[in-house]
Amino acid sequence: MSSTRTIRIASRKSQLALVQTHWVRDELSKAFPDITFEIASMSTKGDKILDAPLAKIGDKGLFTKELEVQMIDGRADFAVHSLKDLPTNLPEGLMLGCVTEREDPADALVVHEKCKAYQLETLPEGSVIGTSSLRRLAQLRHHYPHLKFKDVRGNLNTRLAKLDDGEYDGLILAYAGLHRLGFGDRIHQSIPPEISLHAVGQGALGIECRDGDEETLKVIKALEHTPTAQRCHAERAFLRELEGGCQVPIGVNTTIDGDNLLLKGLVSTLDGSKLIQDEISGPATEADALGTKLAGMLKEQGAGEILQHIFDTVGRG
Numbered sequence: 001m002s003s004t005r006t007i008r009i010a011s012r013k014s015q016l017a018l019v020q021t022h023w024v025r026d027e028l029s030k031a032f033p034d035i036t037f038e039i040a041s042m043s044t045k046g047d048k049i050l051d052a053p054l055a056k057i058g059d060k061g062l063f064t065k066e067l068e069v070q071m072i073d074g075r076a077d078f079a080v081h082s083l084k085d086l087p088t089n090l091p092e093g094l095m096l097g098c099v100t101e102r103e104d105p106a107d108a109l110v111v112h113e114k115c116k117a118y119q120l121e122t123l124p125e126g127s128v129i130g131t132s133s134l135r136r137l138a139q140l141r142h143h144y145p146h147l148k149f150k151d152v153r154g155n156l157n158t159r160l161a162k163l164d165d166g167e168y169d170g171l172i173l174a175y176a177g178l179h180r181l182g183f184g185d186r187i188h189q190s191i192p193p194e195i196s197l198h199a200v201g202q203g204a205l206g207i208e209c210r211d212g213d214e215e216t217l218k219v220i221k222a223l224e225h226t227p228t229a230q231r232c233h234a235e236r237a238f239l240r241e242l243e244g245g246c247q248v249p250i251g252v253n254t255t256i257d258g259d260n261l262l263l264k265g266l267v268s269t270l271d272g273s274k275l276i277q278d279e280i281s282g283p284a285t286e287a288d289a290l291g292t293k294l295a296g297m298l299k300e301q302g303a304g305e306i307l308q309h310i311f312d313t314v315g316r317g
């Protein structure tokens with residue numbers, strides 16, 4: 001017997017958010033033809049404040065809070081996020097119910113037409129690179145002291161327009177976002193983990209729902225990709241233990257080989273003068289414990305002092 005049930009999905013309004021949410025809706029519609037999926041899209045604080053560097057706004061849940069209120073109030077059943085934007089500690093009553101298969105989590109360089117002949121390493125002294133991420137800034141400053149860095153905000157189209165207008169010589173953006181929005185051909189250089197570790201959860205979607213809402217959980221779990229989920233749970237446990245928000249220079253890289261998960265983690269000073277890096281490996285089924293343990297190892301090497309100093313200067317993002 002078929003029942004017609006409606007499940008409501010909360011999403012940000014940005015083009016990238018809607019592409020991602022539409023993908024989730026289409027996949028779930030195929031898997032559950034008897035369920036009707038409705039999308040409620042809205043702007044978040046992070047979408048509205050476009051004139052301040054993200055690190056200065058310094059709010060946890062900048063891109064997620066409005067969607068979470070919808071779920072808590074029962075007006076939506078789940079929310080689709082770029083997992084990178086979802087804080088590691090969720091509000092009471094909500095949970096991360098599903099992690100989807102990850103795109104390439106690397107950061108990528110996009111360049112102005114006149115810089116096509118160069119890579120990061122060979123760009124002329126003083127070339128201006130746009131990024132709004134302290135993590136990218138710190139690691140790239142460390143490796144490429146010949147470059148200048150400048151904040152950039154706005155959605156992907158706005159940022160690319162600023163680049164093409166000549167305001168920047170290059171931009172650092174997530175490979176995944178560029179690829180999902182059809183700008184894959186603008187990726188000039190993929191930045192390897194030896195140069196810059198990516199953000200926790202980058203390239204994966206996280207689906208958040210009410211804690212214990214078994215009916216919704218059963219549906220969204222259909223999109224869970226176990227290796228991605230294990231990698232991202234390790235990365236999130238690492239970040240949680242370091243008490244870092246999305247706007248601190250914390251980077252990670254994970255790989256899974258058979259049952260073994262390798263997690264690399266980094267904490268950096270804002271100017272990139274000091275990078276603390278280490279790695280840990282163990283059973284993928286113990287992802288959380290591995291993340292927590294690696295965070296402890298970095299703290300022993302001085303990561304706590306670096307982060308405290310950053311919280312004192314830019315606030316706790």
Ligand SMILES: NCc1[nH]cc(CCC(=O)O)c1CC(=O)O
Pocket residue numbers: 082083084085172173174176177178201202203204
């Ligand atoms: N907060 C910005 C944000 N959140 C998710 C992505 C890209 C897609 C992803 O990392 O999953 C981006 C843009 C960027 O970092 O270039």
